[in-house]
Amino acid sequence: MPSQIHTTEAGFELTEDQNCMSELVKLCTDRPELVLFSRPRDYYWEDVSAGEFLAEVYALAKGLVANGVEPGDRVALLSNTRYEWQLVDFAIWAAGAVTVPIYPSSSPHQIEWILEDSGATFAFVEDAHNFADLRAFLLREDGTPPLSGSASRLRRVAVFNEGGIDEVTREGEGVEQSLIDARVAAITHADIASIVYTSGTTGRPKGVALSHGNWMYQTRALVTNPIGAVARPGKRVVTFLPLAHVLQRAVAVALTIHGATQAHWADTSTIALELQRAKPHVVLGVPRVFEKVRNAAYNKAADGSGVGKRVFLEAERAAIAYSKALDKEEGPSFALRMAHRVYDRLVYRKLRDAVGGVAQYGITGGSAMSPELSHFFRGLGLPVYEGYGLTETAAAACVNHKGGQRIGTVGRPVNSYEVRTNDNGEIEFRGPGVFGFYWNNPEATAEAKHDGWFNTGDLGEVDSDGYVRITGRKKDLIVTAGGKNVSPGPLEEIIRQDPLISNALVVGDGKPFVGLLVTLDADELSRWKEARGIPASTSLEELAHNADLRAEVQDTVNLANATVSHAEAIKKFRILNRDLSEQDDEMTPTLKVKRNVVFRRFADDIEALYSR
Structure with missing residues (x-):
């Protein structure tokens, strides 16, 4: 029998006419002076008030309508985290359409699948590189697909960095505001707001159809707890995780419709400097x-x-x-x-x-x-x-x-x-x-x-x-040749806490014992070599057999092993010759390891663990 059902509170009721777009309209109409965003403009940061943001949303929505976007149509959005991402997202909703976010790191094959499966007719992308990824799927002037057998319905792509938003906005100047108001008023909780394709670690992405009701209940739940203390006017937040990820997007939408001020920052390598500049009241991160x-x-x-x-x-x-x-x-x-x-x-x-x-x-x-x-x-x-x-x-x-x-x-x-x-x-x-x-x-x-x-x-x-x-x-469970079920997650969490270790993957499915693949953090490894007088040019292949290095990794493995039974303990480990990366499709945009990809690429290393 299933376990007892648990719920935190009795919940709350929302009226049918409440949705994230209508909540934005209400906030921006009641408090047009609020600063909702701080965006980079040339060499300084520019404040965007609630009234200004709503006006931009409406103007862009009119441009979508002028381009033939109808209620229920799917509009793809491929970009790093930036102000324009949220502007476009709300404009798509204001036009009555459905947002289909795509990670900028997606492979051409993934992009092809998402465009064809969603049936997106319009797309916004960040730059020329992203446009090149989509060009092959644009319909010809006669309406036929550019690729034989393609199911693409894509009619147009607007590029942020080439004035695409301004161009689409100009095209909507003749559209009446009453039409946009009617589309917003017609939104129901059952209407699809977004199709979000899972960035899962295995298999072909599935399109999760999230309704306006789903988004509204999620944002209300977030504001009840845990972000209620900062989802209010006067509070600052830096939005830096990919907005294509459902958690960052849900939090960003909740912050927007409740009046907090957001600054967007996509370069995670310099996020520390931006956090010190913006002084956020909450930090959302993986x-x-x-x-x-x-x-x-x-x-x-x-x-x-x-x-x-x-x-x-x-x-x-x-x-x-x-x-x-x-x-x-x-x-x-x-x-x-x-x-x-x-x-x-x-x-x-x-x-x-x-x-x-x-x-x-x-x-x-x-x-x-x-x-x-x-x-x-x-x-x-x-x-x-x-x-x-x-x-x-x-x-x-x-x-x-x-x-x-x-x-x-x-x-x-x-x-x-x-x-x-x-x-x-x-x-x-x-x-x-x-x-x-x-x-x-x-x-x-x-x-x-x-x-x-x-x-x-x-x-x-x-x-x-x-x-x-x-x-x-469940899918990650390892069953050793001896029939022992091992959950790799807890062991990997402990091992990753060592600053020297970047990634840890427990292996051993169908094998006689539990093994481990380890990658090392480049910066910490450089310090480790310098402290021991080892030349900086020494390769990982050479270091993988260094007794001192292996002893340090073994100490961390021992800490993890102390938390499990002997049958679940890691018996051997192997240091890989490089770290894993999202660019090589070995990690998701939220830094989860794609185990099936890594196991396939490092199959020889896994076999080496069990060869002697």
Whole structure:
């Protein structure tokens, strides 16, 4: 029998005429002076008021109408995170159409599939490179596809960096505002707002049809918790994760329609500088972002001196102990409180300053965050609230927050969502924020949904208070030759905490024991070589057999092994000759490893683990 059903609150009711576009109109009409965005313009940042943003949305929507976009038509959007992304998204909704986001990192094959499966008739792209990816699918002037056998319906592509938005806007100057008003008023909760193609780690992407009702319930749930404290006028947020990702987009929409100020930044290599400039009140990132913040602070301390390194590690231990003590009735001891004050001046304050100095908290999702890392951030005064959800749940289905955090879990269901586990121990969700169907794929819909419940495919537990703990992905389960079931996720999370290690993949399906593939962090490896007098030119192939390096990796593997039984422990590891990358299609845009791709490409390395 399925487990008991858990829900956080009774939920809330929304009227049929409430949708994200109508909520934007209401906000911008009531408070036109609010600053909704700060966007780069030449060499400075320019504020965009609510009134100005709505006027741009309306003008662009008129251009779409002038180009023949009808209610229900699909419009593709391929771009890095930037102001124009959100402008176009709302304009598509104002025209009554459906947004089809595409990751800029998508391969030509993925783009072809999304365009053809969605039936997109119009597309916005960022630059000439993106346009080249779509050119092959543009219909000829006679309406026939450019490729033999292509199912493309794409009529036009507008390019941001070549004045595409201004051009489309000019073309709509003759369209009456009353037509746009009528289209917005006609939107119902059942109407499809977006088809979001899963960036999953296996198989062909499925188009998740998310309705206006799904988006509205999701944004309302997010504002109830966890972003209610910052989804309001006067609060600042830097939006830097890919807006094609459902969580970043849901948060961005929620922030917009509730009056917070957003700045967009797509270059994650320089995000630290932008966070210090913009001083956001919340930081939304995947676990890897927070790992990099911690590791950058550690590396800076370690580069300074051996004393600095020791101080940082002691401060880290104190922060973790302090956080864990917060969960106990007696709280932190006097000695721990005193140590915490000292380390706050020496270490913690600098870490908070690294993300702008005013952030109240962080939010993470997309993959699991190490409990130790969560305790570290909470202990230093910047709690990071972990949540969980999928494209099919329109982003967050459960989340920790200020009013209820249990580290090691992904929180309780967000408002209006329900959770349970089925007979196989898989997590299932139900509620008005859960998607209705997969686009053009009734078989997949029938497989994933039963009696209104969506089966996530993730294994987990729901405790008596409704907190959800993810224990593994069913498809990732490893079954050794001896019949032992091993969930790789928990082991990999622990190993990735070592600054020297970039990625860790547990292997062993059908094999006699559990093995591990490891990639190393380039910056930390350079420091490691310098500290030992090893020439910088020494290759990874040479270092892979270095006894000192292998001993350090083995120490981290031992820490992970201490958390599992002997049969589940990692017996051997292999250091790969390069790191994994999104550009090589080995990781998703949210930095999840595509296990099937990596296992195929490094098949020889896997076999080498078991060859002797």
